[in-house]
Amino acid sequence: MNTRGTVVLIEDEESIADLIRMYFEQEGFRLVHAPNGEQGLDAVRDRDPRVVLLDLGLPGIDGVEVCRRIRAFSDVPVIMLTARDSEIDKIVGLEIGADDYVTKPFSPRELVARVRAVLRRSEEAPRAPSILEVDGWEIDSGRREVRSAAGDVVRPTAREFDLLWYLAENGGLVLSRSQILEAVWGYEYFGETRTVDVHIRQLRKKLEGLPIETVWGVGYRLGP
Numbered sequence: 359m360n361t362r363g364t365v366v367l368i369e370d371e372e373s374i375a376d377l378i379r380m381y382f383e384q385e386g387f388r389l390v391h392a393p394n395g396e397q398g399l400d401a402v403r404d405r406d407p408r409v410v411l412l413d414l415g416l417p418g419i420d421g422v423e424v425c426r427r428i429r430a431f432s433d434v435p436v437i438m439l440t441a442r443d444s445e446i447d448k449i450v451g452l453e454i455g456a457d458d459y460v461t462k463p464f465s466p467r468e469l470v471a472r473v474r475a476v477l478r479r480s481e482e483a484p485r486a487p488s489i490l491e492v493d494g495w496e497i498d499s500g501r502r503e504v505r506s507a508a509g510d511v512v513r514p515t516a517r518e519f520d521l522l523w524y525l526a527e528n529g530g531l532v533l534s535r536s537q538i539l540e541a542v543w544g545y546e547y548f549g550e551t552r553t554v555d556v557h558i559r560q561l562r563k564k565l566e567g568l569p570i571e572t573v574w575g576v577g578y579r580l581g582p
Contacts, residue, residue: 363408368398381466395419414440429455452556475544490526525580534577
């Protein structure tokens with residue numbers, strides 16, 4: 359009996375899909391495979407998955423556009439699967455709402471671990487509603503929104519808010535990218551830490567004036 363929830367895989371290569379299915383079903387997941395973007399969007403709408411695995415290089419509607427459309431109606435976690443070497447492709451995917459990416463060829467076990475980490479975080483007891491104040495900004499964990507001193511309301515994506523809350527809870531402390539990845543993404547990350555940088559950049563765009571400081575060679579700090 360499947361107990362870990364539904365995962366939608368949008369992937370046009372059958373051999374990769376079959377391998378991923380084998381590993382995920384062994385771990386107790388229900389995997390729904392869609393071979394193209396159109397069917398993938400239908401599956402996300404119809405199946406209400408816990409996680410979406412999305413190939414970036416799909417025929418027809420590519421993975422970036424699929425992610426953009428998913429974000430128009432759902433905040434389900436999206437992990438991109440990409441064979442592309444270009445860093446810009448990965449960054450674009452993150453900037454339009456993907457939570458993470460895995461570069462092909464990848465270890466199916468690593469992919470399973472990433473998804474299990476996402477599910478663990480979603481199953482944690484909800485955070486008690488509270489408000490943290492940083493330099494005139496109010497970060498509201500109950501509403502998962504941020505209010506400026508002028509009263510403007512910004513609602514970051516789920517991952518962006520979790521990142522901001524972690525920085526705010528540790529206000530004034532310098533946090534390394536590895537610390538942030540483990541705390542916010544929920545796994546030990548052995549590879550590029552660009553994911554954190556892109557999400558920080560998105561927060562700075564949405565919350566212009568919020569004092570997120572880069573500490574060169576280390577990581578980030580929120581507040582003075």
